[in-house]
Amino acid sequence: MNELLRALPLDEEATHAHTGAWVASVLRTRIAEGRLRPGSKLSEQSLAQALGVSRNTLREAFTVLGNELILTRIPNRGVFVASPGMDDVREIYAVRRMIEPAALQWGPELNVPGLERIVKRARAALASGKIEAMADANQRFHEEVVRASGSAQLQELMTRVLAQMRLVFHAMSDAPDFHSHYVELNASLVDLLRAGERDQAAQALRGYLDTAETELLAHLKDRMAADGS
Amino acid sequence: MNELLRALPLDEEATHAHTGAWVASVLRTRIAEGRLRPGSKLSEQSLAQALGVSRNTLREAFTVLGNELILTRIPNRGVFVASPGMDDVREIYAVRRMIEPAALQWGPELNVPGLERIVKRARAALASGKIEAMADANQRFHEEVVRASGSAQLQELMTRVLAQMRLVFHAMSDAPDFHSHYVELNASLVDLLRAGERDQAAQALRGYLDTAETELLAHLKDRMAADGS
């Protein structure tokens, strides 16, 4: 239980304006980094003390992160870091399969050079073996795709969904490298886009997302069977 | 200022479990009904007293509705019912132009009979002059379209966006009847879908959304010019 406290070194300062939002962002970061593992219980009293805020303010942050599906709130039981299951993965890909191809096909602010730059960075990271940076670039790629939609709300939804994806990966620490062989697939998407074949790019992306989902689901199924034994 | 209190007759009972969420839903309903007009200031003290909850609980509801963009929070100034402007309308249609056609074209749970039923109801409401019910059916139609995506998060986003749309209409009480001539356009969409022409349906919907946006923006522009004089 004291792991919680060690995981929160309080690097930043309290901004004294909108403390609730600040607490939310701290927790968001800690969860994204994997320092708070899926399933962990977040005790109000301990956390409030560790963060140096009141229980009320902490609760405001819980409300925000609960809406983002990063935290799971069980009434009278407490809040936990969400640990997404197979249904959640299906939901995540249902979202992505809609908005990412739509942005590629119809997005009014498609930025092909920006995508090229990200692919380049991903390739460099992959070549130098920095899988952390590579996964990061991969995420940036898909965020940039949705940015083409020109909608801040869709972009925010995509950010949320990618945060949930990170939770999925953190939930299975023995994950094989799902990201690296998507670098070249993303590159081929950029090729299609540069040629102006937006319909084909959207179609291809749908295919990639389909296979990614089935791969993930298969691995998750094995994982859960392993847990059961 | 006492208008606020009169607008909140407290029909329902407090459920004593998750009061914050209950307060949020009460305010959501009041705003959707137009009893709390865009731009109104919601004073914490008055509202908390009127609703019979503490300021802290009310604040939790404010956090939720602020994330839904139904309330605008200005630090140290207070919270106001959002009054969407032209940029917000553009954002709304940027979202709709992505997710609605995507759901029509690719949604795995497209329910054409359900859409037919809604169109039928809309026609009946239009014929009997109940524009209230007709606007409601129109909204249902677009919610059902997004339901085809099979994603709860996309559906929630659509519900949020439609709530913002209602705010736009409430902001201009002199709105002409934007809805009624879309009943037949929705019907023609259903015709295309029944014929299995999902691509064409998506394309057509994009067109409808484009014209709806430009009409709305034009009217809003006039409205704002009228306000300025």
Next chain:
DNA sequence: CGAGGAAAGATTGTTGAACAATCTTTGATT
């Protein structure tokens, strides 16, 4: 008479303590 600005008043942001309701653990009993 009007503009500027300081002081008073009101509102928001945040905290701490308190209490009821609910869950969890403990321990006694059978």
Next chain:
DNA sequence: AATCAAAGATTGTTCAACAATCTTTCCTCG
């Protein structure tokens, strides 16, 4: 060992207080 009640801990909610900030009032000065 299983059952159940009491004790303990945690969450849900409220209240009261205070600092920070905004708004209004009113006074002074040009």
